[in-house]
Amino acid sequence: KNQVEQSPQSLIILEGKNCTLQCNYTVSPFSNLRWYKQDTGRGPVSLTIMTFSENTKSNGRYTATLDADTKQSSLHITASQLSDSASYICVVRTAGKSTFGDGTTLTVKP
Amino acid sequence: ETGVTQSPTHLIKTRGQQVTLRCSSQSGHNTVSWYQQALGQGPQFIFQYYREEENGRGNFPPRFSGLQFPNYSSELNVNALELDDSALYLCASSTGGGRYNEKLFFGSGTQLSVL
Numbered sequence: 001k002n003q004v005e006q007s008p009q010s011l012i013i014l015e016g017k018n019c020t021l022q023c024n025y026t027v028s029p030f031s032n033l034r035w036y037k038q039d040t041g042r043g044p045v046s047l048t049i050m051t052f053s054e055n056t057k058s059n060g061r062y063t064a065t066l067d068a069d070t071k072q073s074s075l076h077i078t079a080s081q082l083s084d085s086a087s088y089i090c091v092v093r094t095a096g097k098s099t100f101g102d103g104t105t106l107t108v109k110p
Numbered sequence: 111e112t113g114v115t116q117s118p119t120h121l122i123k124t125r126g127q128q129v130t131l132r133c134s135s136q137s138g139h140n141t142v143s144w145y146q147q148a149l150g151q152g153p154q155f156i157f158q159y160y161r162e163e164e165n166g167r168g169n170f171p172p173r174f175s176g177l178q179f180p181n182y183s184s185e186l187n188v189n190a191l192e193l194d195d196s197a198l199y200l201c202a203s204s205t206g207g208g209r210y211n212e213k214l215f216f217g218s219g220t221q222l223s224v225l
Contacts, residue, residue, distance in 0.1 A: 004152075043112065043200050043216025044153070089152050097166060098214075100145075100152030 003027045004092050004101035012107045017080055021104045023073040023090030034091040035064050035075045038103065044089055047075070080108045112136060114203050114217035122223045123191050131186040131220045135203030142184040143214070144176060145200040153200055159184055196224045 004025045013019050025033070032051045036044035048057040048064040050073070056065045061084075063076045077084055087103040113136035123129050135142050141160045145153035155168035159178035173189040182203070188195060198219040206212025 041221075042218050043114070043202070044214075045112070045216070046213060049213070091152075097168070098143075098155055100154070102150065102152045 002102065004090055004099050006088075006090050006101035006104050008104060009102075010105040010107070012109060013080055015080060015082055015108050015110050018076065018078045019080060019106065021075045021077075021088050021090075021106070023075070023101055025071050025073070025090070025092045025099075025101075027092040027094050027099050029094055030068060030071075031093045031095070033064075033066055033073050034093065034098075035062070035073075036089045036091060038087045038089055040086070047088075077106075080106075082108050082110060084108050112215040112217065114201065114215050116199075116201055116217035116220050118220060119218070120221045120223075122225060124225050125191055125193060127191050128187065128189045129191060129222065131188075131199050131201075131222070133184045133186070133201035133203075133217060135182045135184065135201075136215050139203035139205050139215070140182050141204045141206060141212070142178055142182065143202050143204070144184070144186045145202070146170070146195075147198040147200055147219070149197070156186070191224045193224050196222060198222075 007022045034049045035047045038044040050057045050066045052068040061078045066073045085108045089103040090101040115134045117132045143158040144156040147153040158166040162178045175187045178184045200219045202214040202216045204212040
């Protein structure tokens with residue numbers, strides 16, 4: 001069982017709609033949690049980084065939340081655009097090591 | 111663009127062969143980490159180099175080895191290739207030496223196919 005579980009595995013939404021992606025983790029101890037966007041055939045690009053003391057972090061239309069007590073995080077995308085179609089990966093960092101989730105594949109349709 | 115370049119972009123090898131993948135880190139970055147990403151999965155940490163020394167390793171066998179040069183570019187070598195080694199290999203550069211809050215900048219990867 002992966003120590004970083006993401007849901008849903010894939011998601012299709014219409015352009016302009018909002019969506020929320022989930023990340024549950026069991027990795028311990030916890031240093032920080034990151035969300036990355038990975039376009040097809042490209043490397044991941046960092047969206048947000050949160051430490052255990054941060055509850056929310058925004059980057060434009062992307063807002064990440066973190067509940068370190070329940071070990072859950074979410075990434076909310078508002079007013080989706082076609083360019084948001086990508087894989088979104090949750091990464092938990094601990095003791096110099098990063099554990100990646102398998103990602104949620106988001107498809108935004110016109 | 112992250113300033114991290116990987117070569118080649120695609121590679122086809124046969125089982126049992128050896129392969130070398132290359133990564134040029136972003137200017138000023140002294141740390142390079144390597145990841146294996148199978149289709150439909152997240153990246154798996156292979157190892158990390160900081161100032162030419164390996165300072166972290168994931169659960170990969172010894173036939174996965176690496177090198178970092180004085181200019182902080184890096185190589186990933188895989189010996190005795192197996193079919194399961196087929197994957198996208200990503201490198202990421204940073205300045206933190208593995209510090210918890212360092213930001214990683216990824217290259218676009220090398221797609222390796224083992225036949």
